[in-house]
Amino acid sequence: MNRKKIVVFFGGCSSEYSVSLESATSVICNLNREKYEPLPVGITESGKWYYFSGDVDKLKQDTWQQDGSCVPCALSPDRGEGKLLLFRGDRVEALHIDAAFPVLHGKNGEDGTIQGLIELAGIPLVGCGVLASALCMDKDRAHKLAELSGIRVPRAMTFGARYDLHKVLDFAERTGYPLFVKPVKAGSSYGVTKVQDKENLMEAIELAFRYDDQVIVEEGIPGFEVGCAVMGTGQLTVGEVDEIELAGGFFDYTEKYTLKTSAIHVPARVDQETSDRLKETAKTLYQILGCSGFARVDMFLTPEKEIVFNEVNTIPGFTEHSRYPGMMKAAGISFGEILDRVVGLALGERS
Numbered sequence: 001m002n003r004k005k006i007v008v009f010f011g012g013c014s015s016e017y018s019v020s021l022e023s024a025t026s027v028i029c030n031l032n033r034e035k036y037e038p039l040p041v042g043i044t045e046s047g048k049w050y051y052f053s054g055d056v057d058k059l060k061q062d063t064w065q066q067d068g069s070c071v072p073c074a075l076s077p078d079r080g081e082g083k084l085l086l087f088r089g090d091r092v093e094a095l096h097i098d099a100a101f102p103v104l105h106g107k108n109g110e111d112g113t114i115q116g117l118i119e120l121a122g123i124p125l126v127g128c129g130v131l132a133s134a135l136c137m138d139k140d141r142a143h144k145l146a147e148l149s150g151i152r153v154p155r156a157m158t159f160g161a162r163y164d165l166h167k168v169l170d171f172a173e174r175t176g177y178p179l180f181v182k183p184v185k186a187g188s189s190y191g192v193t194k195v196q197d198k199e200n201l202m203e204a205i206e207l208a209f210r211y212d213d214q215v216i217v218e219e220g221i222p223g224f225e226v227g228c229a230v231m232g233t234g235q236l237t238v239g240e241v242d243e244i245e246l247a248g249g250f251f252d253y254t255e256k257y258t259l260k261t262s263a264i265h266v267p268a269r270v271d272q273e274t275s276d277r278l279k280e281t282a283k284t285l286y287q288i289l290g291c292s293g294f295a296r297v298d299m300f301l302t303p304e305k306e307i308v309f310n311e312v313n314t315i316p317g318f319t320e321h322s323r324y325p326g327m328m329k330a331a332g333i334s335f336g337e338i339l340d341r342v343v344g345l346a347l348g349e350r351s
Helices: 018-032 115-121 128-139 138-148 163-175 199-207 253-258 270-289 324-331 335-346
Strands: 004-011 034-042 049-052 068-073 083-088 091-097 099-102 157-160 180-182 191-195 214-219 224-232 242-245 263-265 291-303 307-313
Touching: 004 018, 018 034, 018 180, 018 335, 068 270, 099 115, 099 335, 115 128, 128 138, 128 307, 138 270, 138 291, 138 307, 157 163, 163 214, 180 199, 191 199, 199 214, 224 324, 224 335, 242 324, 270 291, 270 307, 270 335, 291 324, 291 335, 324 335
Parallel strands: 004 034, 004 099
Antiparallel strands: 034 049, 049 068, 068 083, 083 091, 157 214, 180 191, 180 214, 224 242, 224 291, 242 263, 291 307
């Protein structure tokens, strides 16, 4: 069988390392074995690369690094060569690869860094490229581009380590509470705080700085959060819109991965006209930010049914039970078919 060899990257130097292990396990287990042969490459939290040929269940348990099947590896930088280099003692083995699929979340995986390495080597890339990945990870710049295109974004203030506290307090006072304090470049709600009053603002800023060197303070948008799964490069496919129902607080890391007090409704409990507007806005944002392959576009819907842009996740959670596959499933597209399509896009099989 002439199966295409797909490197699946997992782990990574990121606070979202553990999330990646879950997503990558699902991707590896659900790739069509008649068409593709996955070549798992794990990146440790300290940045070491290993080709992993052991039991995939060890990814979820995070015991994969202790497996004797781990071999140090690297991508060959020679453009068009398409090789994964395995370092077996004093011998180098080269494996041919047809495409690379980064299933990495957050910094050093979703921000354009590994995408740049893959593109430099001339290897077909599954998902968004360098520019889109970098832009979507940067909440401040993504919002500026969306606003220039006429899409409403939350009022916000962005600053680095040498910020003027008085200006931040003034912005907060003028904008009003609650506010959201976030790292500019992070995901899975790490370092995000919903701030109800002035007394808790400084603590929230300090927490956000643990995850990035820039912090954004945003107005709280009334209403609820919705998402839209988008897939494609030329002709776009969208899933059903989903809706996050919260019992209180916000959709933080715990709620995203346990749903202890929240619920996801697919399709969202909105009328058809609003659903259609959300889908069109999601496609517009996807194109504005230069996305390709797949991404999840997150927005807010106010009580007046106004759409407000939140963020784009270029590598959203990719387990069978994650939001992106859930929205596509509601539109009649199975998880296996999603993987078939996005890998096919990278290989030039579809537009």
